[in-house]
Amino acid sequence: MASPRKQTHGNETREVILAAAERLFAEHGVAAVSNRQVSEAAGQANNFAVGYHFGTKTDLVLAIVRRHAPSIEQRRAAMIAAIKGSSELRDWVSCLVQPTTEHLAALGSPTWYARFIAQVTTDPTLRQLVIDEAIASASMQEIIQGLDRMMPVLPAEVREERADMGRQLIVHMCAERERALQAGTATPRATWEEAAVGLVDALVGLWQAPFTPTK
């Protein structure tokens, strides 16, 4: 059995590896970065440190996702409780957007999480894994059901498409904003809070848009 001191060291090492991996994956993409490069960036003399602490690269990606999940999940659950089964589409869209933007705001600058997620979602296997992980959360299930109740007229494929679009907009607008904040370049909105307002406005319009039948 590990002594308490050793345990702490192990946790610290894990944290250092997670932070290094998140940054490298955000900058270069998940496929472009080897476990060895992560170990090196985390200052681990042993090139197998990532494997030892996390297993496969997929396990490492999931560990990074799960490092952020509780904070986002907590905000989401609180927001859902606050809107009390609302029949306003805007309320449900806010539950989808704000937990992420508030989490990013709370992390302080620079953050890597938004770009990390943008990179993960370009890998077909990892994307499905991360989406499945997100959808499995009870609060996300409530939001999906809430959105579905608001949009009874949309055919299944349009609903699926707009869910994809909503995810893409949230992921890539946050990633682009995160990148601009770090580079010191211009952003359309001054704060994450205002960026969230812009996203919610736009997504409400997107979800409510009439659809053109194609069949």
Added chain:
Amino acid sequence: MASPRKQTHGNETREVILAAAERLFAEHGVAAVSNRQVSEAAGQANNFAVGYHFGTKTDLVLAIVRRHAPSIEQRRAAMIAAIKGSSELRDWVSCLVQPTTEHLAALGSPTWYARFIAQVTTDPTLRQLVIDEAIASASMQEIIQGLDRMMPVLPAEVREERADMGRQLIVHMCAERERALQAGTATPRATWEEAAVGLVDALVGLWQAPFTPTK
């Protein structure tokens, strides 16, 4: 002066290099791929083939963009001529979406262009370059002015934000669809034509959405 035969060989080499670069950049990101790797993938014995034919990596990226630009530009000009200064937002949004989706459909499968553009737009310098290049086209200027005429009430920062969102949605929905087509995984829409209808519907809703003042 090069003989006609040699000239043809030079053009063929350029084409082979452009195709190899587009694919590598699409798969791995622009920053992750060296000119040397492109030369190798293009089957060039000389590792400096890219430098010799294209100059810097930025020149190479621009050359790939310009390989697709005339086909897209031509479609855009024809669509703008057809809508004759329309006062329907949908017409202008269609001019923004369809030239790209039609170009992708015409290329046949697999294509790399959508993922290439998605990768390029995550690099702050290259993104600006590609956006400047696109905006410089006369037909794109007409669309921007057309959209502006339709949206007189939006404050400048909201207009800028929705232009960003529109670009992100077109770029990333096309990239995700292109990826899914190659991987043989499910897509919400059966054809590029139907995917364009879905994008136009959604973007019209996004642009028309009421905005919440934040100041």
